[in-house]
Amino acid sequence: MRVLITTSYYWPESVGTAPLVTEMAEHFAARGHAVDVVTGYPHYPSWTPPPQRSLRQREQREHVNIERRWHYVPASQSAVRRAAYEASLLAGGATALPRRAPDAVIGVIPSLAAGAHAAIAARLHRRPHGIIVHDLLGRAAEQSGVAGGARVAAAVRTAELAIVRRAVRVGVVAEGFKDYLKEGGVDPGRIDRVRVWARRSEPTESPDEAAVRLGWRRRATVCLHAGNMGHKQGLANLLETAALMRDDRGVTFVLAGDGNERSQLEEMAQRMRLDNVLFLPVQPAGKYEAMLAAADILIMHQRATVRDMSMPSKLPTYFAAGRPVVAAVASDSETAHEVEGSGGGVVVPPGDPGALANAIRRVAADPDKRRRLGAAGRAYADERLSPPAALAEYERFLHRVAGADSGGPG
Secondary structure (H helix, E strand, C coil): CEEEEEEECCCCCCCCHHHHHHHHHHHHCCCCCCCEEEEECCCCCCCCCCCCEEEEEEEECCCEEEEEEEECCCCCCCCCHHHHHHHHHHHHHCCCCCCCCCEEEEECCHHHHHHHHHHHHHHCCCCEEEEEEECCCCHHHCCCEEHHHHHHHHHHHHHHHHHHHHHHHHHHHHCCHHHHHCCCCCHHHEECCCCCCCCCCCCCCHHHHHHHHCCCCCEEEEEEEEEEHHHHHHHHHHHHHHHHHCCCCCCEEEEEEEEECHHHHHHHHHHCCCCCCCEEECCCCCCHHHHHHHCCEEEECCCCCCCCCCCCCCCCHHHHHCCCEEEEEECHHHHHHHHHCCCCCCCCCCCCCHHHHHHHHHHHHHHHHHHHHHHHHHHHHHCCCCCCHHHHHHHHHHHHHCCCCCCCCC
């Protein structure tokens, strides 16, 4: 088939939705499909675009044709800046839609613009389209803590559901998304569960080699938070936890990645004189997986308000690393359900530095528990979240989209 994928996040971005969409597109191409991707320029999680970028760019990677268009990138997040970001994505991406009709179109949310592009292309060519939902944007506006988000949440929800209702099939990465969509008028018979998988990059070094490279060799317990450092993560609480544990011998907190709150977090750590906190840049594929395996405890952290808006894309890779996960997340969140269901970690209340510190101490002091949790997480990743199993679900989703009535549900 000829497949069009619309997304705002794609290679070479290495965290978040981008690597998953990239691997999905390349999997389709490897299966013999002709794949076109319409996207923007890389900017996540630093929210910094390339210094040199033209209005348009065409490239090819792993037999996938990639069309990029210029768009605005806000340096900091607010509801107004997000609206301008989405508007520029929508305007630019609309000029990149291919003239040749695809057999099926797939739009990937967390971007309203990418969902809208899929609907526009489907209508233009009278072909069916599906939407894959990685984040619930209406919920995100309510829960993420972005300035002004709560005020525009109703409008975002209306736009999001209008886009999703037009799709012939809807893929969701978390079971909890289904209720939100059904309440919004999406036919439950058109909703498919598609899983976020553990990224397939093999470590390029052993855990010991990674520990030496990162300067962790002499540290007794490394507690690692890897990935985005933004509003949703609420990482000031993690620094408060580090302050409580500054006298815990050998316990080091590492924040590896980037995001629009990284600079504020670094300044906060300096003000608090936290010599037990280290910051690292985003690690490339292979070294990222090695870094996870070199840590003693992997930290999953979210604001208390974050519940059913998203499923963290890094969580399967955390499990695959075979290290225990300590998750400071709401007990009724999708993340908590996944951690508890995997058997690979423990959940503590978010926004409570004392509770997180005590959980870390308990896990750090019990080597047998660390091994049990790590082994359970790895087994869960191998059985339920392997790339072949998950990508087969996406292949089935593609065929369901292509086989549907091209007129869509209206």
